[in-house]
Amino acid sequence: MTDTGHDRRQTALTGRFAGRRIVVTGGSRGLGEHVVRLLLSEGARVATCARKPEPLQVLQRSLESPAALLVRSLDVAVPELLEHFVEEAASEMGGVDGVVACAGGARGRGITEASAEDWAATWQMNVGHVARLVATSAPHLRAAGGGSIVVVASVSGWKPGPQAQYGSAKAAQIHMVSSLARELAAAGIRVNAVSPGSMLIPGKRWDRMQREDPSAFDRFRAEFPGGELVRPQEVADVIAFLLSDQARAVTGINLPVDKGQNAPTPGGY
Template sequence: MTDTGHDRRPRAATGRFAGRRIVVTGGSRGLGEHVVRLLLSEGARVATCARRPEPLEALRSSLDSPDTLFTQPLDVAVPELLERFVEEAASALDGLDGVVACAGGARGRGITEATAQDWSATWDMNAGHFARLVATSAPHLRAAGGGPIIVVSSVSGWKPGPQAQYGAAKAAQIHMVSCLARELAADGIRVNAVSPGSMLIPGKRWDRMRQEDPPAFDRFRAEFPGRELVRPEEVADVIAFLLSEQSRGVTGVNLPVDKGQNAPTPEGY
Protein backbone atom coordinates (compact mmCIF):
# COMPACT_ATOMS: atom_id res chain seq x y z
CA MET A 1 0.00 0.00 0.00
CA THR A 2 1.20 3.48 -0.86
CA ASP A 3 -0.02 6.47 1.13
CA THR A 4 0.69 10.08 0.27
CA GLY A 5 0.88 11.29 3.83
CA HIS A 6 -1.88 13.71 2.86
CA ASP A 7 -1.59 17.14 4.45
CA ARG A 8 -4.95 17.93 6.04
CA ARG A 9 -4.29 21.67 6.26
CA PRO A 10 -6.40 23.85 3.93
CA ARG A 11 -4.87 24.33 0.51
CA ALA A 12 -5.20 27.41 -1.67
CA ALA A 13 -6.29 25.38 -4.68
CA THR A 14 -7.70 27.13 -7.71
CA GLY A 15 -9.56 25.87 -10.76
CA ARG A 16 -12.83 24.26 -11.72
CA PHE A 17 -12.42 21.50 -9.13
CA ALA A 18 -10.77 23.50 -6.34
CA GLY A 19 -11.20 21.62 -3.07
CA ARG A 20 -13.09 18.73 -4.69
CA ARG A 21 -12.22 15.19 -3.56
CA ILE A 22 -12.44 12.62 -6.35
CA VAL A 23 -11.72 8.88 -6.68
CA VAL A 24 -10.50 7.57 -10.04
CA THR A 25 -9.89 3.85 -10.45
CA GLY A 26 -7.25 2.77 -12.97
CA GLY A 27 -5.51 6.15 -12.93
CA SER A 28 -1.86 5.28 -13.44
CA ARG A 29 -1.74 5.05 -17.24
CA GLY A 30 -3.67 5.74 -20.42
CA LEU A 31 -7.04 7.44 -20.13
CA GLY A 32 -7.06 7.18 -16.35
CA GLU A 33 -3.78 9.05 -16.06
CA HIS A 34 -5.12 11.81 -18.32
CA VAL A 35 -8.17 12.12 -16.08
CA VAL A 36 -6.12 12.23 -12.89
CA ARG A 37 -3.72 14.85 -14.24
CA LEU A 38 -6.56 17.01 -15.56
CA LEU A 39 -8.40 16.95 -12.24
CA LEU A 40 -5.25 17.74 -10.28
CA SER A 41 -4.41 20.60 -12.63
CA GLU A 42 -7.82 22.13 -11.89
CA GLY A 43 -7.51 22.02 -8.13
CA ALA A 44 -8.92 18.63 -7.12
CA ARG A 45 -7.49 16.24 -4.60
CA VAL A 46 -7.54 12.76 -6.11
CA ALA A 47 -7.30 9.15 -4.96
CA THR A 48 -6.43 6.53 -7.54
CA CYS A 49 -5.49 2.88 -7.75
CA ALA A 50 -3.91 0.44 -10.20
CA ARG A 51 -2.67 -3.13 -10.15
CA ARG A 52 1.04 -2.32 -9.99
CA PRO A 53 2.71 0.09 -7.55
CA GLU A 54 5.46 1.24 -9.93
CA PRO A 55 3.26 3.31 -12.31
CA LEU A 56 1.50 4.85 -9.31
CA GLU A 57 4.83 5.88 -7.80
CA ALA A 58 5.96 7.27 -11.15
CA LEU A 59 2.77 9.32 -11.37
CA ARG A 60 3.16 10.75 -7.88
CA SER A 61 6.84 11.56 -8.34
CA SER A 62 6.06 13.50 -11.51
CA LEU A 63 3.72 15.91 -9.70
CA ASP A 64 4.69 19.32 -8.35
CA SER A 65 2.37 18.72 -5.37
CA PRO A 66 2.30 14.96 -4.75
CA ASP A 67 0.43 15.47 -1.47
CA THR A 68 -2.73 16.12 -3.51
CA LEU A 69 -2.74 12.49 -4.70
CA PHE A 70 -3.54 9.37 -2.63
CA THR A 71 -2.55 6.10 -4.29
CA GLN A 72 -2.97 2.42 -3.55
CA PRO A 73 -2.07 -0.67 -5.62
CA LEU A 74 -4.85 -3.24 -5.88
CA ASP A 75 -6.95 -5.35 -8.22
CA VAL A 76 -10.36 -3.68 -8.57
CA ALA A 77 -11.90 -7.05 -9.41
CA VAL A 78 -11.41 -8.11 -5.77
CA PRO A 79 -14.41 -6.55 -3.98
CA GLU A 80 -12.91 -6.35 -0.50
CA LEU A 81 -9.75 -4.64 -1.77
CA LEU A 82 -11.73 -2.11 -3.79
CA GLU A 83 -14.04 -1.38 -0.87
CA ARG A 84 -11.10 -0.87 1.49
CA PHE A 85 -9.48 1.49 -1.02
CA VAL A 86 -12.61 3.66 -1.20
CA GLU A 87 -12.87 3.84 2.58
CA GLU A 88 -9.20 4.72 2.99
CA ALA A 89 -9.38 7.24 0.15
CA ALA A 90 -12.37 8.93 1.78
CA SER A 91 -10.45 9.07 5.05
CA ALA A 92 -7.31 10.48 3.41
CA LEU A 93 -9.26 13.12 1.46
CA ASP A 94 -11.70 13.92 4.31
CA GLY A 95 -14.67 12.79 2.21
CA LEU A 96 -15.64 12.34 -1.43
CA ASP A 97 -17.26 14.66 -3.97
CA GLY A 98 -17.00 12.56 -7.15
CA VAL A 99 -16.11 9.13 -8.52
CA VAL A 100 -14.77 7.87 -11.85
CA ALA A 101 -14.72 4.14 -12.63
CA CYS A 102 -11.99 4.05 -15.25
CA ALA A 103 -10.43 0.64 -14.62
CA GLY A 104 -11.52 -2.22 -16.87
CA GLY A 105 -10.30 -4.88 -19.23
CA ALA A 106 -11.06 -8.13 -20.98
CA ARG A 107 -9.95 -11.73 -20.93
CA GLY A 108 -10.36 -14.57 -23.40
CA ARG A 109 -11.02 -14.93 -27.12
CA GLY A 110 -14.06 -15.97 -29.18
CA ILE A 111 -17.10 -17.76 -27.82
CA THR A 112 -15.85 -21.28 -28.57
CA GLU A 113 -12.48 -20.58 -26.95
CA ALA A 114 -13.37 -18.34 -24.01
CA THR A 115 -13.72 -20.18 -20.72
CA ALA A 116 -16.21 -19.59 -17.96
CA GLN A 117 -13.34 -18.04 -16.04
CA ASP A 118 -12.72 -15.59 -18.92
CA TRP A 119 -16.35 -14.48 -18.79
CA SER A 120 -16.31 -14.16 -15.02
CA ALA A 121 -13.03 -12.23 -14.96
CA THR A 122 -14.20 -9.81 -17.67
CA TRP A 123 -17.43 -9.20 -15.79
CA ASP A 124 -15.58 -8.61 -12.51
CA MET A 125 -13.16 -6.10 -14.07
CA ASN A 126 -15.97 -4.06 -15.58
CA ALA A 127 -19.53 -4.39 -14.29
CA GLY A 128 -18.60 -5.96 -10.96
CA HIS A 129 -15.96 -3.33 -10.22
CA PHE A 130 -18.39 -0.55 -11.09
CA ALA A 131 -21.14 -1.97 -8.87
CA ARG A 132 -18.88 -2.28 -5.81
CA LEU A 133 -17.37 1.15 -6.41
CA VAL A 134 -20.81 2.77 -6.47
CA ALA A 135 -22.06 0.82 -3.46
CA THR A 136 -19.05 1.82 -1.35
CA SER A 137 -18.73 5.44 -2.46
CA ALA A 138 -22.43 6.40 -2.47
CA PRO A 139 -22.64 6.87 1.33
CA HIS A 140 -19.67 9.25 1.21
CA LEU A 141 -21.21 11.25 -1.64
CA ARG A 142 -24.51 11.36 0.24
CA ALA A 143 -22.72 12.75 3.28
CA ALA A 144 -21.25 15.49 1.08
CA GLY A 145 -24.68 16.45 -0.23
CA GLY A 146 -24.41 14.44 -3.45
CA GLY A 147 -22.04 14.32 -6.36
CA PRO A 148 -21.33 12.76 -9.76
CA ILE A 149 -20.34 9.19 -10.60
CA ILE A 150 -18.97 8.41 -14.05
CA VAL A 151 -18.17 5.00 -15.50
CA VAL A 152 -15.94 4.59 -18.54
CA SER A 153 -17.78 2.10 -20.72
CA SER A 154 -17.07 1.61 -24.45
CA VAL A 155 -18.58 1.76 -27.92
CA SER A 156 -18.30 -2.03 -27.68
CA GLY A 157 -21.20 -1.84 -25.22
CA TRP A 158 -23.65 -1.26 -28.08
CA LYS A 159 -21.72 -1.69 -31.35
CA PRO A 160 -21.03 -5.38 -32.05
CA GLY A 161 -17.49 -6.64 -32.24
CA PRO A 162 -15.26 -9.28 -30.69
CA GLN A 163 -15.19 -10.48 -27.97
CA ALA A 164 -18.75 -11.00 -26.72
CA GLN A 165 -17.78 -11.16 -23.04
CA TYR A 166 -16.29 -7.67 -23.20
CA GLY A 167 -19.24 -6.18 -25.07
CA ALA A 168 -21.69 -7.78 -22.65
CA ALA A 169 -19.86 -6.40 -19.61
CA LYS A 170 -19.70 -2.92 -21.12
CA ALA A 171 -23.39 -3.06 -22.07
CA ALA A 172 -24.14 -3.99 -18.47
CA GLN A 173 -22.34 -0.88 -17.26
CA ILE A 174 -24.45 1.31 -19.53
CA HIS A 175 -27.68 -0.29 -18.33
CA MET A 176 -26.58 0.02 -14.70
CA VAL A 177 -26.11 3.75 -15.21
CA SER A 178 -29.77 4.24 -16.17
CA CYS A 179 -30.88 2.20 -13.15
CA LEU A 180 -28.52 3.75 -10.61
CA ALA A 181 -29.23 7.30 -11.77
CA ARG A 182 -32.84 6.82 -10.67
CA GLU A 183 -32.01 4.87 -7.53
CA LEU A 184 -29.55 7.47 -6.22
CA ALA A 185 -31.21 10.66 -7.46
CA ALA A 186 -32.86 11.39 -4.11
CA ASP A 187 -29.37 11.56 -2.56
CA GLY A 188 -28.23 14.18 -5.07
CA ILE A 189 -26.02 11.64 -6.85
CA ARG A 190 -25.79 11.80 -10.64
CA VAL A 191 -24.65 8.69 -12.54
CA ASN A 192 -23.46 8.80 -16.16
CA ALA A 193 -21.41 6.76 -18.61
CA VAL A 194 -18.79 7.89 -21.09
CA SER A 195 -18.18 5.47 -23.96
CA PRO A 196 -14.90 6.10 -25.77
CA GLY A 197 -14.22 4.86 -29.24
CA SER A 198 -10.88 3.29 -30.10
CA MET A 199 -8.28 5.53 -28.48
CA LEU A 200 -4.83 6.27 -29.84
CA ILE A 201 -2.70 5.82 -26.71
CA PRO A 202 1.12 5.67 -26.97
CA GLY A 203 2.34 2.09 -26.72
CA LYS A 204 -1.11 0.55 -26.86
CA ARG A 205 -2.77 -1.59 -29.56
CA TRP A 206 -3.67 1.05 -32.13
CA ASP A 207 -0.42 2.95 -31.72
CA ARG A 208 1.52 -0.29 -32.26
CA MET A 209 -0.58 -1.02 -35.35
CA ARG A 210 0.13 2.46 -36.68
CA GLN A 211 3.87 1.87 -36.34
CA GLU A 212 4.10 -1.83 -37.24
CA ASP A 213 1.39 -2.23 -39.90
CA PRO A 214 0.53 1.14 -41.48
CA PRO A 215 -1.72 -0.37 -44.22
CA ALA A 216 -3.85 -2.16 -41.59
CA PHE A 217 -4.00 0.99 -39.51
CA ASP A 218 -5.09 3.00 -42.53
CA ARG A 219 -7.89 0.51 -43.22
CA PHE A 220 -9.01 0.78 -39.61
CA ARG A 221 -9.07 4.57 -39.86
CA ALA A 222 -11.80 4.17 -42.47
CA GLU A 223 -14.16 3.19 -39.62
CA PHE A 224 -14.01 6.86 -38.53
CA PRO A 225 -15.74 9.45 -40.75
CA GLY A 226 -12.95 11.94 -40.08
CA ARG A 227 -10.28 9.20 -40.35
CA GLU A 228 -8.91 10.08 -36.91
CA LEU A 229 -9.01 7.87 -33.83
CA VAL A 230 -10.10 9.22 -30.48
CA ARG A 231 -7.42 10.73 -28.25
CA PRO A 232 -7.52 10.10 -24.49
CA GLU A 233 -7.40 13.80 -23.65
CA GLU A 234 -10.63 14.26 -25.63
CA VAL A 235 -12.34 11.66 -23.47
CA ALA A 236 -10.84 13.12 -20.28
CA ASP A 237 -12.34 16.51 -21.15
CA VAL A 238 -15.82 14.96 -21.38
CA ILE A 239 -15.37 13.12 -18.08
CA ALA A 240 -14.34 16.40 -16.46
CA PHE A 241 -17.47 18.05 -17.85
CA LEU A 242 -19.66 15.36 -16.29
CA LEU A 243 -17.86 15.87 -12.97
CA SER A 244 -18.39 19.61 -13.11
CA GLU A 245 -21.26 21.85 -12.10
CA GLN A 246 -21.86 22.60 -15.80
CA SER A 247 -23.45 19.14 -16.12
CA ARG A 248 -25.62 19.32 -13.00
CA GLY A 249 -28.73 18.66 -15.11
CA VAL A 250 -27.30 15.52 -16.71
CA THR A 251 -27.86 12.06 -15.25
CA GLY A 252 -28.61 8.56 -16.51
CA VAL A 253 -26.99 9.08 -19.91
CA ASN A 254 -24.40 7.23 -21.96
CA LEU A 255 -22.28 9.81 -23.76
CA PRO A 256 -20.26 8.43 -26.70
CA VAL A 257 -16.87 10.01 -27.40
CA ASP A 258 -16.09 8.03 -30.54
CA LYS A 259 -15.82 10.50 -33.42
CA GLY A 260 -18.66 8.63 -35.13
CA GLN A 261 -16.77 5.34 -35.22
CA ASN A 262 -18.49 2.47 -36.98
CA ALA A 263 -17.09 -0.98 -36.07
CA PRO A 264 -15.15 -0.95 -32.77
CA THR A 265 -12.34 -3.17 -34.09
CA PRO A 266 -10.61 -3.84 -37.44
CA GLU A 267 -12.44 -7.19 -37.57
CA GLY A 268 -15.65 -5.26 -38.25
CA TYR A 269 -19.14 -6.81 -37.88
Protein backbone atom coordinates in the same frame (compact mmCIF):
# COMPACT_ATOMS: atom_id res chain seq x y z
CA MET B 1 2.09 35.28 -22.19
CA THR B 2 4.18 32.55 -20.59
CA ASP B 3 2.50 30.56 -17.84
CA THR B 4 4.43 30.75 -14.55
CA GLY B 5 4.53 28.38 -11.62
CA HIS B 6 2.54 30.92 -9.61
CA ASP B 7 -0.13 31.03 -12.33
CA ARG B 8 -0.46 27.24 -12.29
CA ARG B 9 -0.76 27.13 -8.50
CA GLN B 10 -3.38 29.88 -8.58
CA THR B 11 -5.36 27.96 -11.23
CA ALA B 12 -5.27 24.87 -9.03
CA LEU B 13 -6.70 26.88 -6.13
CA THR B 14 -9.49 28.39 -8.19
CA GLY B 15 -10.16 25.69 -10.81
CA ARG B 16 -13.43 23.88 -11.44
CA PHE B 17 -12.57 21.24 -8.87
CA ALA B 18 -10.95 23.34 -6.16
CA GLY B 19 -11.65 21.61 -2.86
CA ARG B 20 -13.24 18.57 -4.51
CA ARG B 21 -12.22 15.05 -3.54
CA ILE B 22 -12.39 12.54 -6.35
CA VAL B 23 -11.73 8.80 -6.54
CA VAL B 24 -10.48 7.40 -9.86
CA THR B 25 -9.87 3.69 -10.45
CA GLY B 26 -7.30 2.68 -13.07
CA GLY B 27 -5.51 6.03 -12.97
CA SER B 28 -1.89 5.09 -13.59
CA ARG B 29 -1.79 4.98 -17.39
CA GLY B 30 -3.69 5.80 -20.56
CA LEU B 31 -7.08 7.44 -20.16
CA GLY B 32 -7.03 7.13 -16.38
CA GLU B 33 -3.75 9.01 -16.12
CA HIS B 34 -5.11 11.81 -18.31
CA VAL B 35 -8.18 12.05 -16.07
CA VAL B 36 -6.09 12.19 -12.90
CA ARG B 37 -3.74 14.85 -14.26
CA LEU B 38 -6.62 16.99 -15.53
CA LEU B 39 -8.49 16.87 -12.21
CA LEU B 40 -5.35 17.71 -10.26
CA SER B 41 -4.58 20.62 -12.59
CA GLU B 42 -8.01 22.06 -11.79
CA GLY B 43 -7.65 21.91 -8.03
CA ALA B 44 -8.99 18.50 -7.01
CA ARG B 45 -7.53 16.11 -4.50
CA VAL B 46 -7.49 12.67 -6.12
CA ALA B 47 -7.18 9.10 -4.92
CA THR B 48 -6.36 6.52 -7.56
CA CYS B 49 -5.50 2.85 -7.76
CA ALA B 50 -4.04 0.37 -10.23
CA ARG B 51 -2.71 -3.17 -10.09
CA LYS B 52 0.98 -2.36 -10.51
CA PRO B 53 2.67 -0.02 -8.01
CA GLU B 54 5.48 1.23 -10.27
CA PRO B 55 3.37 3.32 -12.70
CA LEU B 56 1.54 4.85 -9.74
CA GLN B 57 4.81 5.85 -8.13
CA VAL B 58 6.08 7.31 -11.41
CA LEU B 59 2.88 9.33 -11.76
CA GLN B 60 3.07 10.67 -8.22
CA ARG B 61 6.74 11.61 -8.50
CA SER B 62 6.03 13.56 -11.69
CA LEU B 63 3.61 15.96 -9.98
CA GLU B 64 4.38 19.44 -8.67
CA SER B 65 2.24 18.67 -5.61
CA PRO B 66 2.50 14.91 -4.95
CA ALA B 67 0.53 15.23 -1.72
CA ALA B 68 -2.60 16.04 -3.73
CA LEU B 69 -2.64 12.45 -5.03
CA LEU B 70 -3.23 9.35 -2.94
CA VAL B 71 -2.14 6.14 -4.72
CA ARG B 72 -2.75 2.50 -3.84
CA SER B 73 -1.87 -0.71 -5.65
CA LEU B 74 -4.73 -3.22 -5.81
CA ASP B 75 -6.92 -5.32 -8.08
CA VAL B 76 -10.36 -3.71 -8.43
CA ALA B 77 -11.82 -7.14 -9.21
CA VAL B 78 -11.31 -8.11 -5.55
CA PRO B 79 -14.31 -6.53 -3.80
CA GLU B 80 -12.85 -6.21 -0.31
CA LEU B 81 -9.69 -4.52 -1.61
CA LEU B 82 -11.68 -2.02 -3.65
CA GLU B 83 -14.01 -1.28 -0.76
CA HIS B 84 -11.07 -0.73 1.60
CA PHE B 85 -9.48 1.65 -0.92
CA VAL B 86 -12.61 3.79 -1.14
CA GLU B 87 -12.97 3.93 2.63
CA GLU B 88 -9.29 4.83 3.04
CA ALA B 89 -9.54 7.51 0.34
CA ALA B 90 -12.60 9.05 2.03
CA SER B 91 -10.81 9.06 5.37
CA GLU B 92 -7.57 10.54 4.00
CA MET B 93 -9.30 13.22 1.89
CA GLY B 94 -12.07 14.01 4.37
CA GLY B 95 -14.85 12.80 2.09
CA VAL B 96 -15.69 12.07 -1.53
CA ASP B 97 -17.33 14.43 -4.05
CA GLY B 98 -16.82 12.52 -7.29
CA VAL B 99 -15.98 9.06 -8.62
CA VAL B 100 -14.62 7.82 -11.95
CA ALA B 101 -14.73 4.10 -12.72
CA CYS B 102 -11.97 3.91 -15.30
CA ALA B 103 -10.44 0.50 -14.56
CA GLY B 104 -11.59 -2.37 -16.72
CA GLY B 105 -10.43 -4.93 -19.22
CA ALA B 106 -11.12 -8.30 -20.77
CA ARG B 107 -9.89 -11.85 -20.67
CA GLY B 108 -10.19 -14.62 -23.22
CA ARG B 109 -10.71 -14.86 -26.97
CA GLY B 110 -13.69 -15.88 -29.12
CA ILE B 111 -16.76 -17.73 -27.88
CA THR B 112 -15.44 -21.22 -28.66
CA GLU B 113 -12.11 -20.49 -26.96
CA ALA B 114 -13.07 -18.36 -23.97
CA SER B 115 -13.63 -20.30 -20.76
CA ALA B 116 -16.28 -19.74 -18.15
CA GLU B 117 -13.49 -18.28 -16.02
CA ASP B 118 -12.66 -15.78 -18.79
CA TRP B 119 -16.26 -14.61 -18.86
CA ALA B 120 -16.46 -14.38 -15.07
CA ALA B 121 -13.18 -12.46 -14.83
CA THR B 122 -14.21 -9.99 -17.56
CA TRP B 123 -17.56 -9.46 -15.85
CA GLN B 124 -15.95 -8.87 -12.47
CA MET B 125 -13.36 -6.41 -13.85
CA ASN B 126 -16.10 -4.29 -15.35
CA VAL B 127 -19.57 -4.84 -13.88
CA GLY B 128 -18.56 -6.12 -10.45
CA HIS B 129 -15.97 -3.39 -10.06
CA VAL B 130 -18.50 -0.65 -10.83
CA ALA B 131 -21.13 -2.16 -8.53
CA ARG B 132 -18.80 -2.29 -5.53
CA LEU B 133 -17.26 1.11 -6.28
CA VAL B 134 -20.67 2.80 -6.43
CA ALA B 135 -22.03 0.93 -3.41
CA THR B 136 -19.06 1.93 -1.26
CA SER B 137 -18.82 5.51 -2.55
CA ALA B 138 -22.52 6.41 -2.42
CA PRO B 139 -22.73 6.95 1.37
CA HIS B 140 -19.75 9.32 1.20
CA LEU B 141 -21.24 11.22 -1.72
CA ARG B 142 -24.54 11.48 0.12
CA ALA B 143 -22.75 12.80 3.21
CA ALA B 144 -21.11 15.46 1.03
CA GLY B 145 -24.52 16.63 -0.18
CA GLY B 146 -24.40 14.75 -3.48
CA GLY B 147 -21.87 14.34 -6.24
CA SER B 148 -21.11 12.81 -9.60
CA ILE B 149 -20.17 9.30 -10.72
CA VAL B 150 -18.78 8.67 -14.20
CA VAL B 151 -18.44 5.13 -15.54
CA VAL B 152 -16.07 4.59 -18.46
CA ALA B 153 -17.91 2.13 -20.70
CA SER B 154 -17.01 1.64 -24.37
CA VAL B 155 -18.22 1.93 -27.93
CA SER B 156 -18.12 -1.89 -27.79
CA GLY B 157 -21.04 -1.80 -25.35
CA TRP B 158 -23.47 -0.76 -28.07
CA LYS B 159 -21.67 -1.32 -31.39
CA PRO B 160 -21.03 -5.06 -31.78
CA GLY B 161 -17.61 -6.55 -32.26
CA PRO B 162 -15.49 -9.33 -30.76
CA GLN B 163 -15.03 -10.43 -28.05
CA ALA B 164 -18.56 -10.91 -26.77
CA GLN B 165 -17.61 -11.10 -23.10
CA TYR B 166 -16.15 -7.58 -23.22
CA GLY B 167 -19.02 -6.05 -25.21
CA SER B 168 -21.59 -7.68 -22.94
CA ALA B 169 -19.88 -6.36 -19.82
CA LYS B 170 -19.72 -2.84 -21.25
CA ALA B 171 -23.38 -3.01 -22.29
CA ALA B 172 -24.21 -4.00 -18.72
CA GLN B 173 -22.30 -0.98 -17.41
CA ILE B 174 -24.36 1.32 -19.64
CA HIS B 175 -27.60 -0.21 -18.37
CA MET B 176 -26.38 0.01 -14.77
CA VAL B 177 -25.81 3.73 -15.17
CA SER B 178 -29.38 4.43 -16.21
CA SER B 179 -30.70 2.34 -13.30
CA LEU B 180 -28.32 3.77 -10.69
CA ALA B 181 -29.04 7.34 -11.80
CA ARG B 182 -32.68 6.86 -10.83
CA GLU B 183 -31.86 5.00 -7.62
CA LEU B 184 -29.42 7.62 -6.34
CA ALA B 185 -31.07 10.79 -7.59
CA ALA B 186 -32.84 11.52 -4.31
CA ALA B 187 -29.42 11.67 -2.62
CA GLY B 188 -28.25 14.30 -5.11
CA ILE B 189 -25.92 11.84 -6.85
CA ARG B 190 -25.63 11.96 -10.63
CA VAL B 191 -24.49 8.85 -12.54
CA ASN B 192 -23.40 8.91 -16.17
CA ALA B 193 -21.44 6.77 -18.61
CA VAL B 194 -18.89 7.80 -21.20
CA SER B 195 -18.31 5.44 -24.13
CA PRO B 196 -14.92 6.11 -25.70
CA GLY B 197 -14.19 5.00 -29.21
CA SER B 198 -10.91 3.31 -30.08
CA MET B 199 -8.24 5.47 -28.45
CA LEU B 200 -4.74 6.10 -29.77
CA ILE B 201 -2.67 5.49 -26.63
CA PRO B 202 1.13 5.14 -26.79
CA GLY B 203 2.17 1.51 -26.54
CA LYS B 204 -1.35 0.14 -26.82
CA ARG B 205 -3.03 -1.85 -29.62
CA TRP B 206 -3.78 0.86 -32.13
CA ASP B 207 -0.48 2.64 -31.60
CA ARG B 208 1.35 -0.64 -32.23
CA MET B 209 -0.71 -1.25 -35.35
CA GLN B 210 0.09 2.24 -36.62
CA ARG B 211 3.82 1.54 -36.27
CA GLU B 212 3.94 -2.15 -37.21
CA ASP B 213 1.24 -2.44 -39.89
CA PRO B 214 0.50 1.02 -41.36
CA SER B 215 -1.71 -0.34 -44.15
CA ALA B 216 -3.97 -2.15 -41.66
CA PHE B 217 -4.09 0.97 -39.53
CA ASP B 218 -5.13 3.06 -42.52
CA ARG B 219 -7.96 0.59 -43.22
CA PHE B 220 -9.09 0.85 -39.62
CA ARG B 221 -9.03 4.65 -39.81
CA ALA B 222 -11.76 4.36 -42.45
CA GLU B 223 -14.14 3.40 -39.61
CA PHE B 224 -13.86 7.04 -38.47
CA PRO B 225 -15.58 9.63 -40.71
CA GLY B 226 -12.84 12.16 -39.97
CA GLY B 227 -10.05 9.64 -40.40
CA GLU B 228 -8.68 10.09 -36.86
CA LEU B 229 -8.92 7.87 -33.80
CA VAL B 230 -9.96 9.24 -30.44
CA ARG B 231 -7.25 10.63 -28.16
CA PRO B 232 -7.44 9.98 -24.41
CA GLN B 233 -7.25 13.67 -23.51
CA GLU B 234 -10.44 14.24 -25.53
CA VAL B 235 -12.26 11.65 -23.42
CA ALA B 236 -10.79 13.05 -20.20
CA ASP B 237 -12.23 16.47 -21.05
CA VAL B 238 -15.73 14.97 -21.32
CA ILE B 239 -15.34 13.04 -18.06
CA ALA B 240 -14.30 16.25 -16.31
CA PHE B 241 -17.36 18.01 -17.73
CA LEU B 242 -19.68 15.33 -16.35
CA LEU B 243 -18.01 15.59 -12.94
CA SER B 244 -18.36 19.37 -12.91
CA ASP B 245 -21.23 21.64 -11.89
CA GLN B 246 -21.64 22.53 -15.57
CA ALA B 247 -23.32 19.12 -15.95
CA ARG B 248 -25.52 19.43 -12.85
CA ALA B 249 -28.67 18.70 -14.93
CA VAL B 250 -27.14 15.67 -16.68
CA THR B 251 -27.72 12.19 -15.28
CA GLY B 252 -28.50 8.70 -16.52
CA ILE B 253 -26.92 9.12 -19.95
CA ASN B 254 -24.38 7.23 -22.04
CA LEU B 255 -22.30 9.83 -23.85
CA PRO B 256 -20.33 8.49 -26.84
CA VAL B 257 -16.90 10.05 -27.34
CA ASP B 258 -15.99 8.16 -30.50
CA LYS B 259 -15.64 10.70 -33.34
CA GLY B 260 -18.54 8.95 -35.07
CA GLN B 261 -16.72 5.62 -35.19
CA ASN B 262 -18.48 2.85 -37.07
CA ALA B 263 -17.25 -0.64 -36.07
CA PRO B 264 -15.15 -0.89 -32.88
CA THR B 265 -12.66 -3.32 -34.45
CA PRO B 266 -10.84 -3.51 -37.82
CA GLY B 267 -13.04 -6.38 -39.00
CA GLY B 268 -16.15 -4.19 -39.34
CA TYR B 269 -19.61 -5.54 -38.55
